[in-house]
Amino acid sequence: MDAKHTPHMADHVLTLLTAGDPLADAVVAELDHYGPRAQRALDAGLRRGLPSLGQQPPAAVAALLKQLEATPSWMDPLMLHRGDVVSLSVPPMWFGLCSITSALAHSYASPATARLLAQAGSPADMAAHRLAETGVWARQTIRPGGLLRGRPGYLATVEVRLAHARMRATSLTDWDSGARGLLVGQLDMARTWLGFTLIASQALEAVGIDITPEEERSLYRYWSYVAHLLGLDESLHQDVVDHAGARRLRDLLDATTPAPDENSTALTAAMIDAQAHAMAGAPGAVLSEEQLRHLIDSVLRRAFGEEWTDRLGIPGVPAATDLMALISQLNRQAQYWQTYSPASSREARRALKGPAPELKSAVLPCDASCRRNAGAARPGAWAA
Incomplete structure (x- = not known):
């Protein structure tokens, strides 16, 4: 994300305030309409690929699988077999204490996301579950081969993507289409992505775990593929190749995001308590x-x-x-x-x-x- 493109990018970010994930949103609608038949096709396609579904798979499921299985031009195929070597080099205790907690806190800082999560139950009741769930997903995602088709990280990442689509579908009736933007839309997904790249790195740096410029670029190459699987608009991450680019994106997102509210603080406090207790x-x-x-x-x-x-x-x-x-x-x-x-x-x-x-x-x-x-x-x- 070159600095000279920042004004254009700022305008583009504003257009994404109401952007969701059309492919995943259509799959959720198709699952609701066709029920078990569409769910079976989705499960089989995620594990064995689109060709395994035969000639007439459900249209939305087929479209999602086609996007997931398309190999981005910038991707090194060997990268998926190696895994996220930068995150894997972090001792597990520090990965959990720094990377997971900071990424969750960054997501909770969005009042729209925090408000939606708070509606699902009390922060104290859900904190440990969300912490463990996020930790499992992150570890599956960074493992060697974890993001290959049908592997645990691949399946878990698509599950997160569809969970976001389900949250959008169930919250649309309560959504005020005013200044706050679409709940769990593109900008909130970008915050989540930055949580596991820039923000996690800043937390690790705070405890003396630094990475080299080469490792920095490797981290963003790997997580750009995670962004591809999550359905993040390519314009938000394709030019983010290092921390400097990530900071510019973060600043743009912060400019469009209201300050954390009481839901943000409650969720963050409950998450910290749950991590310390565990x-x-x-x-x-x-x-x-x-x-x-x-x-x-x-x-x-x-x-x-x-x-x-x-x-x-x-x-x-x-x-x-x-x-x-x-x-x-x-x-x-x-x-x-x-x-x-x-x-x-x-x-x-x-x-x-x-x-x-x-x-x-x-x-x-x-x-x-x-x-x-x-x-x-x-x-x-x-x-x-």
């Missing part, structure tokens, strides 16, 4: 729920900046427990030595395939009971 209860955990909540708050404040985190109701972290500078330094030192030589890089990759690393009690203050638990605990995976 991680504190995971095998091998050495931090209390309160300490983890402070850590997540600190990460999000650095990822979003003070103005936006204040709007989202994310509190400041007490100075006594804010050791982000130390955490960043330790992670950067670890990253340096892991990539110091080919041998150390191989060893680091082997380590990433095993259990997720603990966050040692020395990193953040820990009371006596926490230290006793740490000594008795065995290492294990952190929940997302």
Whole structure:
């Protein structure tokens, strides 16, 4: 997204305020009209491809499958077999704590999305479910081969796309076609996409996990294909090849998005509580729920900046427990030595395939009971 195209892009973004996803919207209408027959065709087509449906598949299902199976001209076929190598290099605990929480918070910052989600149930009741669901989808999406036709990441991504279409269909009767735009439309989907690229990277950078310019470009190439599967308008992502382009897109979206409201703050707070609770209860955990909540708050404040985190109701972290500078330094030192030589890089990759690393009690203050638990605990995976 070249800077000289920004004025034109700003006008184009405004035209997308009321844009949905015609292919997915038509499939939802077709499923409602034809019922099980269309659902069976959709399921079979997603797993085995459009040719497996024979001569006369349901029209909307066929059109969606044709778009999904079209290979974008810019895509490297080997990329899907490798997976999102940049995200895969992040230790699982930090991927969950930084990438997932920041991406969800970025989505919740849209009051239209937050209002729609809040109507589905109380934030506290749905927070853990949405957190786990998003974590599973993200991990399926980044795995080697995960986005190949019929594989878990491919199926889950299309499921997310159709869920967005279902939400649009069920909310249209309540939609005021005024300034707020279409619920869960193109611009909200673009916010979600930026959450797992730019915003997640900013959160990881806050804890000292940096990527090179080459890795940055690799990240956006991979997630451009995710955008293709999600039905995101190509004009929104095709020229976003690095963080600089992503920031320009984010600024354009922010200019068309009202400030977070009470639904945004409630959903964000519930999500942070659910993440802290899950991680504190995971095998091998050495931090209390309160300490983890402070850590997540600190990460999000650095990822979003003070103005936006204040709007989202994310509190400041007490100075006594804010050791982000130390955490960043330790992670950067670890990253340096892991990539110091080919041998150390191989060893680091082997380590990433095993259990997720603990966050040692020395990193953040820990009371006596926490230290006793740490000594008795065995290492294990952190929940997302």
